Amino acid sequence: MRRLILGAALALGLGAGYVALTQPERPGRPERSGGQLQAAPEASPPRRTTPDDAALRAAAAQPISIPALRARRYPGSALTVRRTLAPGANYTRQVVSYQSEGLRINALLTVPRGTPPPGGWPAIVFNHGYIPPDEYRTTERYVAYQDAFARAGFVTLKSDYRGHGDSEGEALGGYTDPGYTVDVLNAAASLKQDPRVNRRRLGLWGHSMGGQLSLRALLVDRELKAASLWAGVVAGYDLLSTDWNPPGGKRRTLDPLNRRYLRLLSPNAYLKDLRGRPLQLHHGTADKDVPYSFQKALADDLRAAGQPVEAYRYEGDNHNLSGNLGVALQRSVAFFKRHL
Template structure:
């Protein structure tokens, strides 16, 4: 039986898992081919724990399958009679939280609540190695596991009879923005996305332009940080081998998005440079894929000073697009 604290079922990063990491597995074309062949099937959502309900929606800890792993998630479902075809839904993709302290029912609850109250089914995944999820936490940038978990979460929502599979969007914060953009170019059935403070640069930007006001979190193991060095040693830098690195970057495939993306960031973001946001907005605009471009003067990585405004804009965007 699960408890409110959810003891982690994940293991620390094993040397075998680290040795098996190959940046080539981040290839967008490879993931697309797998998607087209049904390679991210998800599963039925299994209820693990029923939580206190929200104002007009239910809350449950659930799980689904991803590459044979049991992945935990927080599910909200509106009360009442669903619209014809089912409720619209949003896949929530959280940012970096130290895996050993991550809890399904902590952080991001206020964000998820705003969309749940507005009549959306929401599903926030605990990526592998987080909370009660099985597997190993190897980061999102050089190993494909988190992307795979997001795509299987999406497929699991599509299988749920309460959800309108033609009305699904994605919301991502920080690293979750990186995962959302990747998932959206892999699966163009996602109709709209919202990214807050997203790590949305290409790999040249990630390696050479990622300046931070705050230090790299000490909770990120050095052996995970070393995956970047391992990738460069094998494939060269993005500038020396752009053909390879471009196939790994969602930014290369933006014209294939199935819908627009709305962007939000604060100018005093301590973790993600505004330049990532600005560059992506500039790429999306001529493609007709920019669903809004909001820069909040003086605000931080969590948009704490403009939280209600950013949430209202995000909710309205999904109401208009889904």
């Protein structure tokens, strides 16, 4: 798990357009026409721009924001088999690829053996956490996690994301660039095109950075039904910028305007749009990479937005829930069986 300091990246990289939006509007001035000065046509007085309006407009203009992501298209593509792997206990395994913004993205696909249920198999878009892109391998890591869902009768698709392993594109990170989220949404769109999959029974599983990607994708694609997030980077961007790995352990501070801007940039500002679609959260209290407080922050945000949440706290467990892996996987499998 890469430790990122988001404060500077968010305040400088994402906030670059903020000043322009907070400048006051200038009154109309005379215009020149045919060498003569003419008064500009009268107009109704401009509506006063409040700091909150400016923060909302600035946040929505960022490519990573939920409004900006909703304005894009995610056509996906047919899944192309690249390599057939040794099968699992009761499922097949293949390295496949799909298209995302013209890039070939590789993924690990599992499909249950046997006759699909009416309408097709339920499916899970499986979103891994941060792994150095040049060290990433499609068939490594998360083997036991993906196996648990595959054994339980779910199609799973673990996207590599752009710039990882042999996937095309540049790896620019999951928090300040929309690329990985676009890849997740195109992975879901590609699964919907597979005749073995029931497109009305799709969910998301995400760990760490993949939790952030899953939450964002759930808010963009309303056909996705549910998500299980493990040790997710799922607090609002305002909290991430002040509390995540602060230098010297000293919490950073934000002025109210920047705090509001970062809040509106977060998926957490749009949780009412879930409209009852369920989230399940898992987190260990001894996680040294992503604080347990991030899960609590999202759970509080969900309750404040009137949305259901199922949250599990694992005392003394680490970022991978190594001490409670079996229990957490059983809970996630049961969650998807209820909701997909």
